[in-house]
Amino acid sequence: MLKKTVFAGFGGQGVLMMGYLYAVAAMREGKEVTYLPSYGAEMRGGTANCTIAVSDEEIFSPVASSPDHAVILNNPSLIKFESALTRGGLIVLNSSLVDRKTSRDDITVYRVPANELAKKHFNDDRSVNIIMLGGFIAATKMTSIESIVKALHEIFKGKKSDIMAINEKSLTLGAELVIKGA
């Protein structure tokens, strides 16, 4: 089954890393994977996004004209990708920063107060992307949480163990505190 997911937010929020972790986890689970980042003339604080396709079969186009899932970290990204989402699609919103209502009634919406959680538990915004990823995985079950943890260890090998602990905690927080409903 082919599923395409867009991860989108501000440059600096870690959306590309979020997508990369997910892609590596899916690959390690034996899936076909493509990862396509937006590239080119973007500025700091501008928008960043990447598209990850995961399938049991060969993936033809890595581009998603109508993605199945979107993980949205800020308002501009919601405006950009909401209308493109496929009918019956699924959105995971960072409710700390996204205050707009979705205008679609044919999609499922999940919310994670990612910035608030990050502030409360770590007094630091940097784990927002991992919290959101936890929420996305819990909402879609596209991979197991364990596979994401393995991917974290693979990608961040050599990092300090306390950083790894924050990442793992963030993942669990997102997975546990994701709320269904607009």
Add this chain to the structure above:
Amino acid sequence: MLMRGSHVIAESAIRAGCRFYAGYPITPQNELTEYMAGAMAKVSDATFIQAESEIAAINMVLGAAMTGARAMTSSSSPGLSLKQEGISFLAASELPAVIINTMRGGPGLGNIAPAQGDYFQATKGGGHGDYHSIVLAPASGQEQADLTVKAFECADRYRSPVIILIDGMMGQMMEPVILPEPIDPRSLPPKSYILNGASQRPSRFIKSLILDTRDMEEHNWKLQRKYESITRDLILHESYLTNDANLVVIAYGTAARIAKGAIKRVREMGLKVGLLRPISLYPFPKGAIVELSRIVKHFLVFEMSTGQMVEDVKLSLEGRSKVHFYGRPGGIISTPDEISKVISSLYYRQNLEEEQ
């Protein structure tokens, strides 16, 4: 391993024994140069140079090839225009080199989005004089790894420049890849023509200036015979669902992937459509197309340009079948949905359902 196309090519090049890289930055292929800067620093006998210009870079590659090194440069469309003189000199001097073109929207500075407008430039010579470069067009991460190795092998075997033609999407996209086994360039067969110091042997010359017209004519025919042997030995293509097809789409690189997705959709609707994907663009898989034309009466060429490869398809077919064209130039990436509509509308308009 999940790896970006630009990095796959760079790493595969080093593993294939590339020990000289010179390049000048340009989007969307800077990741390749960046990777080379880091990775070649860790290889004791490798040289990385960020040159002062594209022209300098290709001429440094020419110099490195003269000394026998496996050498590479990379750029994107406008940069390739600047390199053409050097590529012509490489072809004339019969020197091996690998050149990566991550094509972008053109002409002029154009934009940085994926496009296929440099087909003519790559396959028809591009620089001045009677010559061709071997041109390979991968369509996946794995093929980028495999064809990079093949590019170095072909460059050495035929003493010819080899161009790998990709676009920003191939270069930026990450896919799972199995990298080639590294080789030691010192284990490669010695080259009889290189300039590596003339002690204990007569001196050698490598030059492209041949003032005597008869000698120049002979040199041209010699190159031509080489292109004939390349055309006999080197053609690569992929056929996808062509066995029972009434309509065959011809596309390469990124366009071929989109076409494949579209074909999968129209097959579900019961339309008998297949894909022929040239992997070597020069030499062009003429024979495979002619063979298909014995049954297939309609071909649809899809390119991310206003129509360049379509001319080679027409030349291959010499009027045997009808050739249709659909193109999206300027950096537009079509969706499989869009192409499946183009295919099905052509299919029904030509009444191919009736043909058996």
